[in-house]
Amino acid sequence: MDNTEERAARRKKVLLYYNAYSGSGVFQNNLDRIIDRCQVMGYQVVPVRMARGKVINQVFETLRQEEYNRILIAGGDGTINTCVNAMVRHGIHLPIGLLPTGTANDFAYYFELPSDLNLQLDVAMGNKTTKADVGKVNNKCFINVCAMGALVDVSQKTDPNLKNALGQMAYYLTALTELPQVHPIKVRLTTPETVYDEQIYFMVVMNGESAGGFRKLSPESAMNDGKLDVIAFRKMPLVEFGPLLFEVVNGRHPENKNVLYFQTEELTIEADEPMETDVDGEHGEKLPLHFSVLEERLDVFVSEERWHYDD
Secondary structure (H helix, E strand, C coil), X not given: CCHHHHHHHHCCEEEEEECCCCCCCHHHHHHHHHHHHHHHCCCEEEEEECCCCHHHHHHHHHCCHHHEEEEEEEECHHHHHHHHHHHHHCCCCCCEEEEECCCCCHHHHHCCCCCCHHHHHHHHCCCCEEEEEEEEECCEEECCEEEEXXXXXXXXXXXXXXXXXXXXXXXXXXXXXXXXXXXXXXXXXXXXXXXXXEEEEEEEEECCCCECCECCCCCCCCCCCCCEEEEEEECCXXXXXXXXXXXXXXXXXXXXXCEEEEXXXXXXXXXXXXXXXXXXXXECCCCCEEEXXXXXXXXXXXXXXXXXXXX
């Protein structure tokens, strides 16, 4: 047996990192199906239950990477964020398979994963991977988005029944109800190329292309280009905010006069007053914020059929 075969023979473990409460607890009913699928393929499953990141860090401290074939992550963006932060912190470079079972699955949405669990497992247990960048803000990583300013909690405030009935329009309506309370904040955005002094209501730094129910929030984004997409919504008459939100829903806002859009490898954000921040759907860092990119840090399993071109 040559060295390649020996390595393949040793890599018979799959780490399953899962959020038991993801998707209102529905995932728990599928846990046995996932373990069975892996075992049928000859893999030993090592399940790790999400517990505020503490357990996964302890696991990665002593993990022997040469024994593992891949990591399966079952949950939403917050679950993936916790796992990826632990991977970066402990130098784990195993490929990841995504089982998007959360209420926010924007990272998985970028990779056009199917909604059916069996089909998700086909992808996650397959052989086709693509590279993905990881964003970094101060000392923490993010996979999809860091949001700042007013409206950062629109997705949390949107009634679940309204989401089911109206889809993306539910976020639009919730955002409109928040408008009377918003006020502009003066910020300085510093990149290696230039400095922007702006008054903004809200801004996002994107690695992916969708967030908070808005599928085309960053229509120019690519997760393996080594750049972050910055979209800031400038101070404007509130009467212009409603039409702008319609443009956001349809991905036409980057050209709007009230929007500042640019791409960069590095960014610092400073403000005259505190700003609410949100990282991958969770409470974020305090200002000032320094952003950078860990280029092609992740290998993500994707569909052979949908990602048929070479990376």
